[in-house]
Amino acid sequence: MNPDQANKPDQSLSRELLDFIRKSSSMFHAVDTIQTAFKEAGFQEVKEGEEWKLELGKTYYLNRNGSSVLAFRLPEVMDVPHFQIAASHTDSPTFKLKSKPILEGPDGYLRLDVEGYGGMIDSTWFDRPLTLAGRCLVETQEGVESRLVYIDKDLLVIPNAPIHFNRQVNKGYEFNHQRDLIPVFSAGACKAEDFYAMLGQSLGVTPDKILATDLFLVNRAQPALLGWKEEMVGSPKLDNLQCAFASMKAFIGAKNSGAINVYASFDNEEVGSLTKQGAMSTFLKDSLRRIILALGLGEADYQMALAKSFLVSCDNAHALHPNRADLYDPINRVYMNKGIVIKENAAQSYTTDAFSQAVFKKICQQAGVPVQNFANRSDLPGGGTLGNISNVQVSLHSVDIGLAQLAMHSAYETGGIKDTAYMIRALEEFYSTVIRIQGAQSASFDR
Known part of the structure; x- marks a missing residue:
């Protein structure tokens, strides 16, 4: 019997996450699982090879190659067109x-x-x-x-x-x-x-x-809650299905705001994204442009919308390893169950800069979600993720975030039960808030 009743809501959500991972045995199954959730929430499917007839206030989804998926929610009233995007990836090593x-x-x-x-x-x-x-x-x-x-x-x-x-x-x-x-x-x-x-x-x-x-x-090792007080989750593919799941839940649960909200989960991040369905493909660019044009706006409106838009790149982060603390920065280190991780790197392996970090920290403050900062040891380079890759095609203000986990790229990884809920709360706030950006000088927040 679980000795810690206070963790029950997080444990329940974690079991839902683990069920999602079980159903997502490949990137193709992950997209099928995500699309099923969108269908059940009333989203309409659009296809790249067909004309789009969009209505304000409606929700839509599409996929490319069956392994990358994108969904969007149009505002009830179009104020200043811009996109607020959370992106993850469907594949794992x-x-x-x-x-x-x-x-x-x-x-x-x-x-x-x-x-x-x-x-x-x-x-x-x-x-x-x-x-x-x-x-x-x-x-x-x-x-x-x-x-x-x-x-x-x-x-x-x-x-x-x-x-x-x-x-x-x-x-x-x-x-x-x-x-x-x-x-x-x-x-x-x-x-x-x-x-x-x-x-x-x-x-x-x-x-x-x-x-x-x-x-x-x-x-085939089964996902599970780990520990006497079940404060950890163990599973294959936590990187990055934990973020794909949390951002999906937040996207479905968020209220309709004045922004064009977008959910994206790309294939092939683990092999460089250089595919027709990867983050460096035209999938995001093509979809955002078609949204603007289908709403009766023009190419200049699309470019202006991008200048006012914001991308949250969601990919898991390295929790401090208890047996190898020497591999981590002495102070820019992060922990499971301690909140969302903002990732930064001087060489721009992550897209986070001072402006995007400040904007997202403000969102987390509004949501009451704790934030941690991660940077690698200065003599030990780490990996990159899809934020800077997608910016090659669609240049946006962007922040790289994730959830702290152990054993990234292992066949079986470990994360914290509280962090999925933190991610959902923060991204629900992100999707429910209209962020009004002026260059890289200022941003205001309307909810």
């Missing part, structure tokens, strides 16, 4: 199945040929139940159709070599992706055709109808 996936042998084994997707911690993928999820393109009577697939079974394992034959494994051993990180599908009971039969059965087609696949390894 994993392994992708190659087009010819079956490795036969040695000695009766069947293995699957995979390659790394993103910067994962290799050692965390060994000796745990794995499966496959993603999409397959299948032949139909009408042509070609994309179908989601998730094999709901403990299907694969990547076994470690025994320490007796690899004495260096605990002394800084470097794993080779083509040799060491190949999952085992069968120890002799299956033939190659069994793999395709399994896939066809999951898709509802005969194996010869499967034309192409985008399939990824999925960690």
Whole structure:
């Protein structure tokens, strides 16, 4: 029995988050899960290949490639057109199945040929139940159709070599992706055709109808609340589905303001975003421009709207590691369950500057949400995220924020139960407040 009743609301919300992650086994499933939530909230779907007929006061959503999603809410009355955007990403580091996936042998084994997707911690993928999820393109009577697939079974394992034959494994051993990180599908009971039969059965087609696949390894370890007082969440894909979930909840729950509010979650952030559906693609730019034009405004109105707009780039942050505090800045360090993290970097790996930080801190003050500041050690560079990448196409005032977590890019990560609620409250306030920006000199806030 949980000894701390005060945490019940945060635990309940965290269980909702973990259920969202279970349903989001690939970036394609994440978008499907998000779109389902928008449909249930009354949003209307628009498509890039069709004309948009928009009405003030209405809500809409669209996707690109089935793996990036964008939604927007139009104000009841158009005052000064501008966008208030929260953006996250749908993908996480994993392994992708190659087009010819079956490795036969040695000695009766069947293995699957995979390659790394993103910067994962290799050692965390060994000796745990794995499966496959993603999409397959299948032949139909009408042509070609994309179908989601998730094999709901403990299907694969990547076994470690025994320490007796690899004495260096605990002394800084470097794993080779083509040799060491190949999952085992069968120890002799299956033939190659069994793999395709399994896939066809999951898709509802005969194996010869499967034309192409985008399939990824999925960690089957179950998300859970951790600790005697259950103050932590443990799960695959916390980075960045925790932010995708929290910003989605905030977007749906926010009241209609005078801004054009936008939710975005992009694919391919973990591999650089250089795709048609990534943050550096034209997806955001095209969508924002079409909104303005569909409302009867012009190109100049679009440019003026961007100058008055604000982007919150939401991607998780590094909580202080209790065993490796030496890796962190002595004072710009952050903690789980202590509030939203504002991330900054002198080399602009994050987009945060003094103006955007001040604007977002004001929003958090209004929401009663605590704020922390993160910066890397000055001699230890960190990673980047989608804020500065998306600014290549759509230049906006932007702040990089996240939620503190441990073991980022592990197959199983750890976060705090309170932080999801903090993010939802802050972003609800962001979406419910009209931020009026004058250059980088001043901003006012109307609620």
